[in-house]
Amino acid sequence: MIIHTIIQERRKALGLTQEQVAEYLGITTPAVNKWEKGSTCPDIALLPPLARLLKIDLNTLFGFYEDLTQQELILFCKEIHETALSAGFDAGFAAAQAKIHEYPNSDSLLHNFALLLQGLLMTAGLEEAQTIAYRRKIDAWYERLAQSDEAVIRNGARFMLASRAIGDGQYDKAQEYLNQIPNRNDIPDKRLLQATIYLDQNQVEDAAKLLEQSLLTAVNDVQTIMYKLIDANIALGDKDTAAYVAERVTKLAEAFDLNPYNTAVAHFTVAVANKDAAQTVAFLRQMFDSMLSVRKVQESPLYRRVTTNDTGTSMKELIPPLIQELKHSPEYEYLQTSEEFHT
Known part of the structure; x- marks a missing residue:
C-alpha cells in the first residue's frame, strides 16, 4: 500500500474531511486531494504533523509495516536457519524474535518462523526444560495466528494447536481447535486428527466410520481428477x-x-x-x-x-x-x- 492510499484510508477511518486535514496542516484542500490521488506527495516538513493527525507513526505512513514479499520471507527464514545451525538454537530464536519485533504486523513472517523453529527445536538437543519453554513460546505464536485475518494462516495455526493438544492428551482442547477449522478439502488432515481423537478415546466405531467416509471421498476425488486428465490429454x-x-x-x-x-x-x-x-x-x-x-x-x-x-x-x-x-x-x-x- 503506497502513501496516498494510506492517507486516504486513515483520514476516512478517523472521519476527517479533506478540508479538515488541510486546515490542520495549513495547506489548501486541493493539495490534500492531489495527495490522495497520487499526483503529488506531502512535503517532508508536513510528514510528522500529518502522521500525528492520522494517529500513526512515520513507518506506518510510509507503508513500512506492510506484509513481506515471498522472496523476503524466504530470505529471512534462511538467515534464521543459518544462525540456528551456526550459533545454536538460542541465537536463532533470538534473531527470529528481533525480526518479528521489526515486522509486528506480519502474520506471514510469524507463521513461517513458527514452523521453522518448531522443526529446528526437535533436533536442537536442548534440555527438556528448555525445550518445553521454547515450545510454549512457539505455541503462543500459534495462538496469536489462530486469530489471523488470513484463512490459510488461521486454519494452519489451529491445526498445529490441535495436533499439539492431541500429543499432550488434551482431547477436549484439541476438539475445540478442530471445530474451528472449516470442513474444506484444502485441509484434509482435519479428518485424520478427528479420527486420532476418536481412537485415543476408544470411540472406535466413530473412527472407523469417519475413516471409511474419508477414504471414499479421497478415492472419488482421485477418480474425478483422472477423468479430467483424460479430457486434458484428448x-x-x-x-x-x-x-x-x-x-x-x-x-x-x-x-x-x-x-x-x-x-x-x-x-x-x-x-x-x-x-x-x-x-x-x-x-x-x-x-x-x-x-x-x-x-x-x-x-x-x-x-x-x-x-x-x-x-x-x-x-x-x-x-x-x-x-x-x-x-x-x-x-x-x-x-x-x-x-x-x-x-
Whole structure:
C-alpha cells in the first residue's frame, strides 16, 4: 500500500474531511486531494504533523509495516536457519524474535518462523526444560495466528494447536481447535486428527466410520481428477496417454471397490475421442449394465459404515435421456452408421 492510499484510508477511518486535514496542516484542500490521488506527495516538513493527525507513526505512513514479499520471507527464514545451525538454537530464536519485533504486523513472517523453529527445536538437543519453554513460546505464536485475518494462516495455526493438544492428551482442547477449522478439502488432515481423537478415546466405531467416509471421498476425488486428465490429454491430441489413464481408472476401481460404471465412463470417453464405434458401443453397454444393476457402496468391506444420501433417483432413469443425446448430438454422429449401435 503506497502513501496516498494510506492517507486516504486513515483520514476516512478517523472521519476527517479533506478540508479538515488541510486546515490542520495549513495547506489548501486541493493539495490534500492531489495527495490522495497520487499526483503529488506531502512535503517532508508536513510528514510528522500529518502522521500525528492520522494517529500513526512515520513507518506506518510510509507503508513500512506492510506484509513481506515471498522472496523476503524466504530470505529471512534462511538467515534464521543459518544462525540456528551456526550459533545454536538460542541465537536463532533470538534473531527470529528481533525480526518479528521489526515486522509486528506480519502474520506471514510469524507463521513461517513458527514452523521453522518448531522443526529446528526437535533436533536442537536442548534440555527438556528448555525445550518445553521454547515450545510454549512457539505455541503462543500459534495462538496469536489462530486469530489471523488470513484463512490459510488461521486454519494452519489451529491445526498445529490441535495436533499439539492431541500429543499432550488434551482431547477436549484439541476438539475445540478442530471445530474451528472449516470442513474444506484444502485441509484434509482435519479428518485424520478427528479420527486420532476418536481412537485415543476408544470411540472406535466413530473412527472407523469417519475413516471409511474419508477414504471414499479421497478415492472419488482421485477418480474425478483422472477423468479430467483424460479430457486434458484428448484436448492435447495425446490419445495414447488418455487411454493409459483410463486403464489406471480401471485399476483404481478394482483396488477400491468402485462401481464398474466409473471404469466404463473413462474408456467410453476415449472411444468417443477416437470415433471408434465398436469400442464406444461396447463400453456404452457396460455403462448401461451398471446403471441397471443395484449396487450399494456399503457392499464393500471398505465402506460398510458409510452413510449415503438417497435422492430417490435411480441411475436407470438416466438411460433414456442419454440415448436421446447419443442419437441427436453431433458428437456421436459417427455412431449412426454403426450396426452395433442399432442392435
